[in-house]
Amino acid sequence: MEMANSSATILGDRDDLILEILSWLPVKSIMRFRCVSTTWNSLIFNPDFVKLHLKRSSRNSQIILLEKKIEDRQCFSAVLHSLPCLIQNPTPSSAHSILLCPKPYKYLFGSCNGLFSLHFSLSTYECEEHLVCFFNPATKICSLPSPSLRLNYGIGVQYDINFGFGYHDLRNSYKVVAMVLDWSTQQTSVWVYCRGDVRWRHTIMTSPAFLTIDSNGYFLNDTVNWLGHSSKESKLQIFSYNLKNDTYGYLSVPEFVPTNSEFTSMGVLNGCLCVSFDQERTVFVVLALKDVGNERCWSRLVSVSYETLNISPYYDYLRSLCMWGDLLLLTYSQLWDDYDIIIIFNLKENKVQRTQTYCKHSSSRIFSCHYVPSLI
Template identity: 25%
Template sequence: MSHLHIPVELITNILSHLPVKPLVRFLCVSNQWYAVITNSDFIIMHLNRSIETNRERTLILKEDDIPPPLRYFSVKFPKDNRLGKAVEIYQPLYYWDLKDQRHKWDILDYCHGLVCLYKDDDEILIWNPLIRKYRKLPNEPIEESSGFSGNMYSSLAFGHDPHKNYYKVLRVMTDDVKFEVKVYSLRSQSWKKIEERWPKKSLDSWNAKSLNGAVHWLVGDRGVLDQESLLAFDLAGHREISALYNAISTKSLYSDRHLEVLGGYICVIEIYMFTNDVWLMKEYGVESSWTRIYKIEQGVVPWIFEYLKPLMFSKNGKKVLLEEDQDAHTNLIWYDIEKKRCKMVKNQSFPDSFIVATCIGSLLLLDGDNVIDPGLKKKKRKRKRNQSPLESIGSNG
């Protein structure tokens, strides 16, 4: 029986519906399949289907507040909202530098299955935990022409530029008077200084969030108390900086605010006296579209709490998954918006204290220059250790 020829278009379409793990295995099937799966157009097609279907929703847990070596875990997120068992995964830098102080690495942000990690604001990497590969960014010095005087501060952000389909890291350096803004592009693998003038605003929080091709901060007018607004930096080519709209409240009643992204919307959490008031901007850039989606007061949670970070909605949108740090222990909580009830997520496989990133199925960083696979490096080292002295000499000759 002759071998049937299957059109490449049909193979591509079938493969694009599959999860990440089998696709990585299928790289070995044939040269044709390898070419299809590593093609940039296929990777984008697969990602878009993951976004549309919320395919392979996964929590990445990074152990926190314990001595190294720290561990990373993946947790599957089934349709019924029951979190699966925490499975340890390769650490992105564990085999890169055995002397590295891994407890200093932290999660900056995450987008489309990529997780951005940083250490001391000058070491940054972008990691795809589902395929175990990462790219370490080159160190970027501060330019002497920036003219900083006194103490300097920095704010980092990670986001996606949908206009050019680039993934970028933004670094803002300031001494509260002057600013230096630089952007790293995953495509060009280089830093570029942005010459646009920064507005006369102070960053009320160094916590930046990316959405709709822009990075956002809560900022205030210098010398003016309780007058916050939302500042957006456009990651697209024209790099326009503008204050888009006023914050939802300017009352001094609220002691603190946090900026997040929830369900594809900009989200502001106002905190006062163990109360979390959570607002979404339902129509991007429209101030009147701010909508309060829930409010958690003391008593709903049977212990004293300060900040319950929203991570994601349930499949039907009626519940929200919350993260809380509590005395060297991290809690995950489901909050029912309609019934105003909280239910603790109990899972003995979770570490005691951790930081959460959320992922979907993505093949980004599957192939390309300067992409590192720590699992592959471990295998090479293991093979080298198992070699006899004569085999080692032969392999070098």
């Protein structure tokens, strides 16, 4: 009996050591090791180990650069960079890998804990149907399609739909949030799909409608957020949906942010919700909201002149991509060129560190998405 207990202890200690070593390895290596034995396979996909590996992988977050075609937003290509490599050489040729998403999904609208949320839609004369899935590019594992979110047509009925993707830690649930604008009723309804659900849940109906500026919702601290304004007034607001309790609220944006600029956008930088805009094409400004629950926490993260950035006022779609330490990556393109310019701006020294041409397909724009390889 004592010998049996001693053997179990040795085996347990050995498993702990194996898990400790594996938890520091990249996903690609771990996926090879799962073939060693059924025991190793069970250890690798143990939920506690998956969480431990994700926690350690998060220290080496990466960035995805997406090319979205202007004339058809449901087409994209994506390349994966580590942040240090992107800073040193922000070109497609320096990418760690090109991401290929499973068919028929054509639109990536979110990344969380190593999972992508992908979208596909079908339209007929009677309705349009929207399906999503969760895809892990590191493990190449794709979930089954979600149930269909069906929007029926009628006389004068027209819809706009925008998606967001996030994670609720306490419930260990991944949620897709769809904001559906019905132009005929001037109402916005919110639908939620949680991984494993058998249907979409209709959680909220708002009136007047909320018109989004940035199509994608941005996830931060249990909330998915869209920048836009009410259909009855032009004042900018943030529609914030809480994944924890399925409630929503509106966050005010500082009044000096222009409502008529086509280059106003939102994103997440250094753990803050950020709004970027230009002032009469002379100054580029980024505001940061540190606490999503407190709209009084806005601060000015960046305010830099076009002269400092060496940007002509005749550009197309200036926006921020990501931050790494004191370095902010911006992207813009000239109206007459088929390539983007990536600017690496040093906030601490208030100067451009370097610029780089980023070759892209014509009629497309560069976006970014944070990514952490995981076993989720």
